[in-house]
Amino acid sequence: MSRQFPLRTYRGPRLRSTAAVFSTLSAIAATSLVTGPSVAEPFSAVPCALQRTSVHHSEGLDTWNAAYPRPSRALDAVMVFLSFPDAAPRTTPAQLAADHFPATSRFFEQASYGKFTLRPHPVKHWIRMPRPSTAYAIKRDWSSGSRAAYLRDALSVADPQVDFSRYDVVYFVADPDAPGVDSDATKVVNLDTPLRADGTNLRRVVTVFEKHPPDRLVLAHETGHVFDLPDLYHRPDDGKGDWDTYVGDWDLMGSQFGLAPDLFGWHKWKLGWLDPRQVVCVRESGVTRVTLEPLGSGPGVAVTGAAGPPAFGLGEGVKLAVVRTGPDSVLAFEARGQVGADAAACRSGILVYRVQGTAQSGGGPIQVVDAHPHTEACWENSVYPPLADAPVGLGETFEVPHENIRVAVEGRTPSGAWNVKITAGPQE
Structure with a gap:
């Protein structure tokens, strides 16, 4: 059972206006949101980038809403x-x-x-x-x-x-x-x-x-x-219960109380903080191997690696892997841990989440996929303990439900990056 936070859960995150x-x-x-060429600035030509739609705070990032x-x-x-x-x-x-x-x-x-x-x-x-x-x-x-x-x-x-x-x-x-x-x-x-x-x-x-x-x-x-980022929390119909079932601690736009409030790699890509070369589009069939740097790593940020003392100097490598699952949906993979804004993160590993380009703010445009659905963690501090241990850990293999996609975390580099194998298509 997840912990209830009287000042958090029942109050929930901030809500936006819904009436004119x-x-x-x-x-x-x-x-x-204003649609049309007059406010659509070309942004990303990467094949796995979702198209921006007319929904409020669309997660599409092929163009920027000016x-x-x-x-x-x-x-x-x-x-x-x-x-x-x-x-x-x-x-x-x-x-x-x-x-x-x-x-x-x-x-x-x-x-x-x-x-x-x-x-x-x-x-x-x-x-x-x-x-x-x-x-x-x-x-x-x-x-x-x-x-x-x-x-x-x-x-x-x-x-x-x-x-x-x-x-x-x-x-x-x-x-x-x-x-x-x-x-x-x-x-x-x-x-x-x-x-x-x-x-x-x-x-x-x-x-x-x-x-x-x-x-x-x-x-x-x-x-x-x-900056056109959506609410990632879920507001219960009666205003009570858990607000953080979509993303838990894993993005500031879900909860300002989260243990790992760094913005998702998808949002950093949308805002222009990740270069296209830092995003890998995973093949929709076959095996893709990628080395993912911790999302929070950057110049001067210490990263605890698999070998040796904390290393410095990460920040320019691949941060995000994306595979299309439909015309308006993708799965995203990124390395999260106790780095940068996520210093208090409950667990480290490869975080998997779905992005829906046609879901509007507050409607679950991003939803974290729980690699450990039968357990929870950090009950005393997490805004939603069932998702606190969501990342795929070192040495683990996880098959994403309903997607024919499997991710295996094969190891870590001496500098602290994560070696990941993503297999898409029918599983043997």
Whole structure:
């Protein structure tokens, strides 16, 4: 039986908006995905890359959706701190900024192998909202009208003091101690019709209502949505039970509490942090042997190898192996362990997961395949112990259910990479 986390499981990860908002400034919708050549930037011609579809936060990566900022360069983020007439803040903007930075920037710097830098620009003082915090009815499943009023007021009071044209990402950070603030309401609001400020379009805003101190890596999770990454958790119909049945600990977009929150190799490929040469397309019939570097390894990161002391210098080799299983689906293989952002990972080995190009955010676009379905691990810390021991371990062979694909972990190199044999097609 999996462990229940009252503050995690029942609360679950953050949810995105599901209703349209119409106000004098904007129409807010659950998705701002715009299709068509005008926003489709060519990205990857690798044969096993899924095509981007019209679903919200599609896992297709043959093109980049230019409606979202691409984290392949340094981006600037402004943090605007909002107070309310019905509360005197008990924290300072500097304290709240320190809750999230440099931790958020450090996560992306490490996950991107130094290819992306998120530069925070916190406003140094509180900016007062015109109405009490209780007037906005802030809560997890926020009403469209109240949310629109909040954004309208936040922009109106901040615009005279902030030049929004200078920033790629906008965080509106509310006083966490105001009586009407609910930390469960932290989310990204996507704007179907952009807000205009300082001659620039604001297509999405991160509304932050976190307590002080906040949930671990929560801002990194929300910022992932700004870069077109989907939610990977499963929300139970009754709001109770396990939220983390799809990916468990294995990606930040599933849970900010995960033991192994590094982004999947598929997401790193989507964001441009893996070069095509670091992805191997597995033959759909026959045997493919590949040496996979640990996903978290990069310049200056120590990797515990099979022989000798921790080695350095990995980071430019193959990180991801992919085999097509259908027109809109693949199986992905990557090496995960206690490296980089995954330093607290429960188990090491080759992680196997399915990617569905037509599944939208929250609908299971990625699902980890459990190589040890009859056991669980790290019960005391894992967000979902049944998947904590999902990787295929050294010396093990695993046949992926319903796929005629078998993976064998044959050994490790002295530098700590993993030697893997993938057999596709009818099994003897």
